[in-house]
Amino acid sequence: MTDWIGSIAGLMANTTITEFLLVSTVFAIVFLVLRSERVKIPPGTKKLPGPMPYPIIGNLLSLSKNPHLSLTRMSKTYGDVFQIQIGTKPVLVLSGLETLKQALIRQGDEFAGRPDLFTFRLVGDGKSLTFSSDSGEVWRARRRLAHNALKTFATSPSPTSSSSCLVEENIITEAEYLVRKFKQLIDEKGEFDPYRYVVVSVANVICGMCFGKRYNHDDEELLNVVNLTDEFGAAAASGNPADFIPILQYLPSSSMKAFKEINRKFLDFIQKLVKEHYKTFDKNHIRDITDSLIQHSQEKRVDENSNVQLSNQKIVNIVNDLFGAGFDTITTALSWSLMYLVAHPNIQEKIQDELDQVIGRERRPRLSDRAQLPYTEAFILEMFRHSSFVPFTIPHSSTTDTVLNGYFIPKGICVLINQWQVNHDPNLWKDPFKFCPERFLNTDGTTLNKIEMEKVMIFGLGKRRCVGEVIGRMEVFLFLTTMLQQMQFFKQDGEKLDMSPQYGLTMKHKRCHVTAKIRFPLLATH
Numbered sequence: 001m002t003d004w005i006g007s008i009a010g011l012m013a014n015t016t017i018t019e020f021l022l023v024s025t026v027f028a029i030v031f032l033v034l035r036s037e038r039v040k041i042p043p044g045t046k047k048l049p050g051p052m053p054y055p056i057i058g059n060l061l062s063l064s065k066n067p068h069l070s071l072t073r074m075s076k077t078y079g080d081v082f083q084i085q086i087g088t089k090p091v092l093v094l095s096g097l098e099t100l101k102q103a104l105i106r107q108g109d110e111f112a113g114r115p116d117l118f119t120f121r122l123v124g125d126g127k128s129l130t131f132s133s134d135s136g137e138v139w140r141a142r143r144r145l146a147h148n149a150l151k152t153f154a155t156s157p158s159p160t161s162s163s164s165c166l167v168e169e170n171i172i173t174e175a176e177y178l179v180r181k182f183k184q185l186i187d188e189k190g191e192f193d194p195y196r197y198v199v200v201s202v203a204n205v206i207c208g209m210c211f212g213k214r215y216n217h218d219d220e221e222l223l224n225v226v227n228l229t230d231e232f233g234a235a236a237a238s239g240n241p242a243d244f245i246p247i248l249q250y251l252p253s254s255s256m257k258a259f260k261e262i263n264r265k266f267l268d269f270i271q272k273l274v275k276e277h278y279k280t281f282d283k284n285h286i287r288d289i290t291d292s293l294i295q296h297s298q299e300k301r302v303d304e305n306s307n308v309q310l311s312n313q314k315i316v317n318i319v320n321d322l323f324g325a326g327f328d329t330i331t332t333a334l335s336w337s338l339m340y341l342v343a344h345p346n347i348q349e350k351i352q353d354e355l356d357q358v359i360g361r362e363r364r365p366r367l368s369d370r371a372q373l374p375y376t377e378a379f380i381l382e383m384f385r386h387s388s389f390v391p392f393t394i395p396h397s398s399t400t401d402t403v404l405n406g407y408f409i410p411k412g413i414c415v416l417i418n419q420w421q422v423n424h425d426p427n428l429w430k431d432p433f434k435f436c437p438e439r440f441l442n443t444d445g446t447t448l449n450k451i452e453m454e455k456v457m458i459f460g461l462g463k464r465r466c467v468g469e470v471i472g473r474m475e476v477f478l479f480l481t482t483m484l485q486q487m488q489f490f491k492q493d494g495e496k497l498d499m500s501p502q503y504g505l506t507m508k509h510k511r512c513h514v515t516a517k518i519r520f521p522l523l524a525t526h
């Protein structure tokens with residue numbers, strides 16, 4: 001955001017007074033015209049509350065560097081449903097768990113759209129399932145395809161192994177490689193940056209599902225793509241001024257240049273793999289998600305639940321979304337987990353005691369152990385809640401004129417959904433800023449409290465809820481338990497942990513080097 005403010009300041013410095021007055025007059029006229037076209041509120045409904053916008057920039061300055069915090073503060077004044085203006089565009093902000101359930105579940109169809117934003121048009125050549133403004137039948141048919149592909153190639157029972165499903169085997173293998181890599185780094189250097197290696201292991205899991213392929217930790221091609229997520233997340237985050245003030249799209253901006261470059265690199269990487277799949281495709285031997293999408297497009301199957309006919313590109317491009325969404329979120333979750341573990345050694349010890357008692361040292365953790373590891377599960381929930389590393393869902397839009405909590409909502413308004421606010425709402429959580437896994441346990445301390453668990457907002461809700469949630473939760477559990485069964489992590493002597501999140505689509509902490517101790521020698525078998 002500072003990049004944009006810098007551009008505006010630079011522009012003003014190079015402008016004469018006459019030019020400045022002329023531009024101001026034009027903007028003032030545009031502002032007055034826009035004001036006169038204000039939305040008419042139907043009788044019996046209320047006008048959305050919200051702060052007074054300034055001409056041209058609206059409430060942009062009030063968003064600050066951390067929009068999740070400023071919009072949470074505003075919700076205390078204006079309530080769960082209020083409007084701000086970014087540039088000249090109105091934006092609806094929703095907070096409060098009950099309000100989010102009302103909008104996204106009970107009125108789900110009315111809030112399932114995506115706004116047509118400048119940055120979103122740059123993702124996946126404008127054809128992304130996640131970011132494009134397709135809603136209705138096209139989006140629904142693509143979402144069903146994504147769901148089915150994940151079911152077939154991830155969560156279906158494994159025909160050949162003892163694992164409960166295909167992806168379990170895949171994750172356990174990658175987690176084991178990761179632990180070996182950490183051990184090697186400890187022997188060689190005594191410390192390491194976990195994020196750098198976790199990202200490759202997590203990317204390998206989704207690469208296995210999508211392309212039947214894995215990469216080693218030093219593969220330049222993969223590293224070039226997976227290391228772009230910070231810049232991607234900064235530009236695609238909710239409230240990017242370039243999405244709301246059209247003139248900013250034409251000003252020189254290093255962050256927007258980087259964003260375009262990232263999308264191009266990402267698309268090239270995926271397209272290369274898709275092309276290889278087309279060359280070796282055999283309809284009698286479907287190897288992975290890409291093959292199954294190619295098969296679907298070649299057979300020109302009409303989606304069985306609708307009459308919509310999707311283009312080949314819109315079918316095969318679904319793999320871009322699955323790959324893109326499938327590694328950054330989980331890597332960020334694991335990286336935050338390691339930060340909390342080194343910041344709270346007593347919590348790390350408690351998890352390890354639980355793992356020792358339930359699993360022991362003779363075998364590796366499995367998904368079937370989850371029910372017997374309530375403290376570990378409570379830790380994961382608390383990591384999701386406390387970090388709230390996806391502070392807003394991806395922006396939604398209203399698909400029709402509607403009413404929410406008595407307020408009139410016009411069709412097509414961009415909607416920001418503040419997950420961070422729900423996860424830190426003092427009406428829902430005792431001491432919301434304290435990191436305390438115990439809050440998710442019943443008083444007996446051995447079972448999880450379902451009501452508390454369901455209050456955590458990190459995967460969204462309703463029609464647009466994350467399609468990879470099941471896999472995401474499995475991955476975080478298996479990577480974490482495999483690491484913690486074998487290794488104990490510490491912060492380095494003298495290293496200060498900086499856990500302040502950097503705002504973005506997914507919020508990251510500053511990269512941090514940790515050290516680790518091997519808890520017991522590696523077993524030859526799982």
Ligand code: HEM
Pocket residue numbers: 129130131143146150206321322323325326327329330333390392393394395458459460461463464465466467468469471472473476
């Ligand atoms: C810890 C891991 C994850 C978190 C926290 C997470 C979170 C989210 C959130 C907040 C959304 C936006 C929901 C909305 O707009 O209302 C989303 C959407 C999505 N996620 Fe995830 N996600 C995770 C893992 C995954 C994985 C592993 C995949 C794929 C394999 C995936 C695929 C998607 C897709 C395709 C969408 C777009 C859905 C749509 O627009 O209809 N996610 N995710």
